[in-house]
Amino acid sequence: MAFSFGxxxxxxxxxxxxxxxxxxxAAVKDDQExxxxxxxxxxxxxxxxxxxxxxxxxxxxxxxxxxxxDAVLPLGATTLGSIWSxxxxxxxRNVTWTKEAKDTLMEMxxxxxxxxxxxxxxxxxxxxxxxxxxxxxxxSVQSVFSGRVLNRAMVGSSSSTxxxxxxxxxxxxxxxxxxxxxxxxxxxTALALCDVMGIGEGETTGLTLHxxxxxxxxxxxxxxxxxxxxxxxxxxxxxxxxxxxxxKVHCVVFVVDASKITTYSKVxxxxxxxxxxxISNLGVHQVALLTHVDEVCKETSQDITHVYRSPxxxxxxxxxxxxxxxxxxxxxxxxxxxxxLELEESTDILLLTAxxxxxxxxHLYFQDTAAECKRPLEA
Numbered sequence: 001m002a003f004s005f006g007x008x009x010x011x012x013x014x015x016x017x018x019x020x021x022x023x024x025x026a027a028v029k030d031d032q033e034x035x036x037x038x039x040x041x042x043x044x045x046x047x048x049x050x051x052x053x054x055x056x057x058x059x060x061x062x063x064x065x066x067x068x069x070d071a072v073l074p075l076g077a078t079t080l081g082s083i084w085s086x087x088x089x090x091x092x093r094n095v096t097w098t099k100e101a102k103d104t105l106m107e108m109x110x111x112x113x114x115x116x117x118x119x120x121x122x123x124x125x126x127x128x129x130x131x132x133x134x135x136x137x138x139x140s141v142q143s144v145f146s147g148r149v150l151n152r153a154m155v156g157s158s159s160s161t162x163x164x165x166x167x168x169x170x171x172x173x174x175x176x177x178x179x180x181x182x183x184x185x186x187x188x189t190a191l192a193l194c195d196v197m198g199i200g201e202g203e204t205t206g207l208t209l210h211x212x213x214x215x216x217x218x219x220x221x222x223x224x225x226x227x228x229x230x231x232x233x234x235x236x237x238x239x240x241x242x243x244x245x246x247x248k249v250h251c252v253v254f255v256v257d258a259s260k261i262t263t264y265s266k267v268x269x270x271x272x273x274x275x276x277x278x279i280s281n282l283g284v285h286q287v288a289l290l291t292h293v294d295e296v297c298k299e300t301s302q303d304i305t306h307v308y309r310s311p312x313x314x315x316x317x318x319x320x321x322x323x324x325x326x327x328x329x330x331x332x333x334x335x336x337x338x339x340x341l342e343l344e345e346s347t348d349i350l351l352l353t354a355x356x357x358x359x360x361x362x363h364l365y366f367q368d369t370a371a372e373c374k375r376p377l378e379a
Contacts, residue, residue: 087299091308095353097346105352106145110180112359113190115366119246121177121190122362125215127275128255129268130198130206133291136336137255138176138193141355144348145189146182149337171197173215173224191359194249197226199275201267209271213278216252218243245369251362252279254288254324258333259295261319273325283368285361286330289354290320293333304335305346332357 095101114122126134143150174195177188196215200206207226214220214232221238232239240247254272256264279286290313294300297312307313313333321328332354335347 085297085311087306087309088311088314092314093308095305095308095349097305097349099345102345102349102352105349105356109145109178109191109352109355109359110189114250115363115370116245119250119366121188121192122250122359122366123175123192123194123246123248124251124253124358124362125194125196125249126253126255127196127199127207127212129200129257129264131260132198132255132257133289133334133336134198134255135195136338137289137291137334137351137354138195140334140336140347140351141178141193142176143337143343144351145179147343148182149340149343171225171227173220173222173226175222191355199268199271200228201265201271209274209278212275213282216249216279216282216284218247218249249284250365251358252284252286253358254286254326256288256290256320256323257292258290258313258316258320259292261290261316261323264323269323269325272323276325283365285364286326287358287361288320288324288326288331290317290331290333291336294335300335303346304344304350307333307335307350 112122114120126137128134139151175192176195178191178193179188194215196212197207199212205228208228208231210231211220211226219240220232220236221240224232224236224238226232234241254276276286293307293310293313293316294304296316297310299306299310300313317328317331317333320326320331324331332350334350334354336351337343337347340347
């Protein structure tokens with residue numbers, strides 16, 4: 001199920017861009033007004049939803065000795081259409097965008113089985129801040145296998161409380177088994193995606209570090225309603241005192257929004273990295289999804305197959321890696337279904353690639369816990 005990444009080409013492309021910037025800086029005198037991106041036109045989103053080219057380029061004050069960290073790619077704004085950059089000459093990861101590739105990925109997921117017959121399905125937990133796209137990703141994956149766009153997972157947010165609150169269900173631990181097709185006779189895959197309330201700023205809002213770890217260790221029962229002021233403990237109703245392998249989480253997926261990467265706080269970054277440290281100590285592998293990549297640049301908004309040729313997405317991937325304390329090789333960009341009424345083959349392929357990536361690390365978990373996998377499945 002492995003697939004290769006073309007990161008060396010991306011690094012080479014960035015290096016070339018940096019050399020061009022150094023050459024520009026050498027020609028600029030102290031305190032002279034310079035054009036940061038003289039050859040890259042900028043676009044804004046017009047009232048009717050169209051892209052309008054600005055007449056004047058972005059300018060700022062700079063000196064020849066000033067460090068220009070943003071010169072390779074502007075990240076001043078990440079909303080749809082705010083910045084346009086020419087696509088890279090070649091993709092920095094290779095993906096085959098064909099129906100055959102989609103069918104192959106779907107078959108791999110459908111036929112996936114955990115490394116032990118004593119575990120009926122792989123449990124994958126999605127963690128991320130409110131609005132990052134956890135529930136939408138679950139619905140989107142369900143849509144791919146059902147053959148039509150669905151929205152079964154509860155999504156919504158409340159600015160007053162700082163966590164998902166459209167339904168009481170959105171505060172609970174919910175596991176969604178991914179069906180293998182739209183008919184009941186098709187059965188389910190051996191994959192369950194678990195959704196919980198969003199991570200908040202610190203321990204007073206949203207899912208706490210303690211409760212997240214309890215979920216991963218398998219102590220929290222299905223349907224448990226989380227309340228930050230009432231941490232999970234042995235007296236909690238339905239608390240699983242001696243969780244088996246089937247109760248635990250076998251992989252954790254962090255979900256972050258590409259259009260909000262530059263606005264996430266240092267507190268949230270600290271929370272992510274504390275979570276990663278504790279989860280690693282439990283022996284659970286972690287990957288990440290960068291959602292809403294169709295909203296951060298013109299090219300991906302028009303054609304998602306350009307995602308790995310987008311300099312904007314490439315740099316936002318690096319930002320996501322810094323936020324999470326994670327190498328970009330663990331991060332997959334995705335586009336969730338939201339306003340669409342029909343499935344799109346390229347969107348399906350990107351979603352299935354993410355699922356395939358997740359299952360690779362689930363498989364590693366079962367390999368690492370082979371001795372525990374041999375225990376009989378508890379009733």
